[in-house]
Amino acid sequence: MIGVFDSGLGGLSVLAAIAERLPDADLAYLADTAHVPYGNKGDDYISARVLATGRFLVDQGCTLLVLACNTATAAAAIALREALPGIPVIGIEPGVKPAAASSCKKHIAVLATESTARSERLARLIREHAGSVRVDVLACPGWATKVETLKLDDADFIASVQRHLAPVLDAGADRIVLGCTHYSFLAPQLAPIVAGRATLVDVADAVARQCERLAGPAARGQGRLALWATAHPERLPAALSALGLQHLHARLSGPAGRAAA
16 A cells, blocks of 8 residues: 655645556555644654654555655655655655756746745755756745635635745746645646746656556555545545545545544
């Protein structure tokens, strides 16, 4: 079984990509909703949560873990690999490399949580893959929470997003990196704002391809999906439909459960 986890709903975008690429794999998704969001918390706190949720999924039988959260990957991927040496761990990083390589104007912007925006991991990505490209990093407080509350079409929020992006778009950024898995679900709102000026860059499909490479026997199962949450697990099935992932209902093996992680 392949375990996918995030602070909340954002990692469902990665789960969906994995489910499409590995239709026979048994999947488990854990949302750490008792502690969402991670983006405004310190690294030690995030690391403790990642270790707890990772161990919970291994106890459920997962043999491959996907850390479907940019903030958690930056803060705790190394610690999780050290704590679970026999379990492959796939993290997720903002798509700085593909954005920089494809940018015609050599100017990109990265949308990120507060924690990811200040992380050394993002700074290293920029140094290694965007040395000759201008990179604007935009912290986006509250965006992940909008996804968690499923209030994606709020007019005031969309207006604030337009104001937030206007300076980098006016400056000529032609690639906008979605540096948080939650932001994948804001693509319908972001696309009209950047249309004709920039392209959105997401890495969910790249993570799914890496998962396919490492899955081994875990790729062969019954195509089942188990949902877990540390708080309000009953909200997860409804969130699938609200986020356009209703096709995953056919894979559900039962009601969402509460994770004691």
